[in-house]
Amino acid sequence: MLKEKILGDGDSMCGRYTLIAPFVLIIQRFHTAKHIEASNYMPNYNIAPGSNVMAVVNDGRENRLGLLRWGLIPPWADDEKIGYKLINARAESLSTRASFRSAYQKKRCLILADSFYEWKRDTSFRKTKQPIRFQLRTGELFAMAGLWESWQNPDGRKVFSCTIITTEANPLMAPIHQRMPVILHKEDEADWLDPKNQDIRGLNQLLHPFEEELMLAYPVSQAVNSTKNNGPELIQSI
Template sequence: MCGRFTLFSTYETIIQRFRIESAIDETDYLVSYNIAPSQQVAAVINDGSKNRLGYLRWGFIPSWAKDESVGYKMINARAETLGEKRSFKNAYQKQRCLIVADAFYEWRRMEEGKVPFCIKLKSSEPFGFAGLWESWKSPEGKIIHSCAIITTNANEAVSSVHDRMPVILNREEENSWLNPKLRDTQILNRLLVPYNSEEMDVYPVSKDVNSPRNNSPRLIERIG
């Protein structure tokens, strides 16, 4: 499960980190410490020749869906069943993306209730979640470009908080994932594994993150 994450790295950092050649205008770039489902998220897509940075709505709407509301239930896609699920099968082969982030949140069940944790790379560098995207057209002609974050089993660091985690790709794997010509699911499946636990930092944060209305740098501050 991944239901909340952050993106506060600068526009210039993202452009350089993901080798972006075509992008939204810098004035349209959004920084957030509490990104929630149904919001617009920054994503990288390769059009066959270059990496493009744009926005997708978080919550996958299959092209065949009758109503856009289905997207509210499809924020994540399990890596183990991508090749089987009707909703994701086509996108897995043809419409993959990187969803840009620099931390995400998970909640641990404890006696005092659910406690939020921030999970990021020890290097504090931004990274890309493996994602899928789709375009949906309503009967009235409205077009929505949406996405889902792929999840896998948690690594040792994250498993102390939750049994699932988003797939974070290594830099070396990103080109393969974004390559629209690569459609061999056996190769793609090998990319969808837990990130190296030794490179991750996991720590408790304020319960203020529970509400998407709260959005400030203090949400990622370590407590306790």
């Protein structure tokens, strides 16, 4: 296979998010027939690339909840470190980029969250960046559209990884960043997960900006800038 040259997207985003809902609520919300043990789940206020993240896949029969490494590793990759350059996938190029084309056809997933962070540049003082938290107005769980892949390293170990799909920003997001993660509506999640669904035109129509009136945003502490920090203080409004 001709391997594409891998470049990080200069305008990629969604590099940090949260999942703090109780495990039982996650199971109920996403109707997962099979899932990891509750002991393997810990609320996380500062999920970063390279982490094992909660995701839902469908095996053709039922939804399964498990962990995927954030940062997609294509099956043809020579080095798993490529995943750090593929934490996001632009919706507009899923059908054309070799890294994503196959997964877009049959390895789609839901990446679970209850908010995400983005940084607004503040030029008034040392050109710092102010972290902003984005969530649904209801505060409920949501699913970001994702892709997953299986990669095997030279010693035979398999790594299951994922990427978050981004689209153009809605008016709430646009002053902060030109991109935003694709948040799926509940009624579209089953179509997105179904591996038998290879209607690319129909799938493309799901990858649009989420309605701004259903979301809210507020500034939070710069403590979220460090992945060493991970606690409820990170999501408090300042």
